[in-house]
Amino acid sequence: MNNTCVGIVLNNRDYKDNDALIDVLTKDYGRLTFVARGVRKHNSKNATPCAILRISRFYFDYKETKGLQNLxxxxxxxxxxxxQSDLEKQAMGCLMLELMDSLQIEDEGAYDLLEQSLHYLDETKNPYLxxxxxxxxxxxxIGIEPFVDGCVNCxxxxxxxxxxxNDGGFVCANCFQPTRHIKKDKNQLQLFRILxxxxIDQFPLIEESVIVTLDDLQDTFSFLMEYSGIRVKGYKFLKQIAEM
Ligand SMILES: [Zn+2]
Structure with missing residues (x-):
């Protein structure tokens, strides 16, 4: 049977000889791992569409019982x-892929979130937002959203x-403990709530309302890392690039 799907390559790694294994988040099949034969050869037509940070169409014979699909x-x-042409955006895009890959979520909503985010990242002058x-x-x-409709404690x-x-969201002045909490200014609190x-599809509406830096995203990243338990290399790399 001939199958086809549109997908985003999350990562690719060497396999045998000139072959590679590529993990793809697809709209219709969830996450698939393809064996891409000969893709490491210089003249391979599949090499570019099997690279990261693009959307590609894949033709294959779907095997339900087998872990690997033959591309x-x-x-x-x-x-x-x-x-692809901006180092900082590239590092952000790679981090997005790595996060999706590490969290192992793969339904249609996950695909749409990634596709839409890459699309906005490509076009915008406010990429950290x-x-x-x-x-x-x-x-x-993944169900670890912070509470931002009031103080998480009272x-x-x-x-x-x-x-x-640690507490799981906003903290009010009454519950504030100087040994446990760090005060934030109004803009930081507002941005955290907006995020x-x-x-994601409201991005065009807020795109120009606030210019965001990587430092502004520290708490949001901490929430994801702390409660999901995943570790990613891309964050440290992005930090180095952002500080250049
Ligand atoms: Zn409180």
Whole structure:
């Protein structure tokens, strides 16, 4: 049987000889691992569509019982030129892929989130806002969303002064403990709430409202890392690039 699907390569690694194994998040089949034969040869037509940070179409014979799928042909659907040509955006895109890969989520919603985020990342001049929204949506996806509708300890909506990863959300002035919490200013609290409340497709509406840096995303990253237990290399790498 001939099958075809559109997908985003999460990672690719050497296999035998000139072959590679590629993990792909697809819209219709969830996550698939393809054996891409000969893809490491210089003249392989499949090499480019099997690389990361693009959307490709894959032709294969779907085998339900087998872990590995044999890739026949891959062809490009969309290239993210701005991500591929900008080192900082590239590091952000790689981190997005690595997070999705590590969390092992693979339904259609996960595909749409990744595709839409890469699309916005490619076009925007405010890329860290896209990354922040993406990380916050991943928190929601795996059920570790922080509480941002009031104080996580007493539910008070007044005098919110801090964000606590340990407590699980906002902290008010009454519950604030100087030994446990760090005070945040109004803008930091507001951004944190926006990241966790807004949907990814609302990005164009908030794109120009606040310019975001990697430092602004520290708490959102801490939530994801702390409660999911995953460790990623891409965050440290992005930090080095952002500080250059
Ligand atoms: Zn409180």
């Amino acid at each position: 026949k042909i891959a062809e490009p659907v969309k290239n993210f030129f701005h991500i 896209v990354l922040g929204l993406y990380v916050a949506k991943l928190c929601r996806y 539910q008070s909506e007044h005098q919110i002064v801090a964000i606590s990863v 966790h409340k807004a949907e």
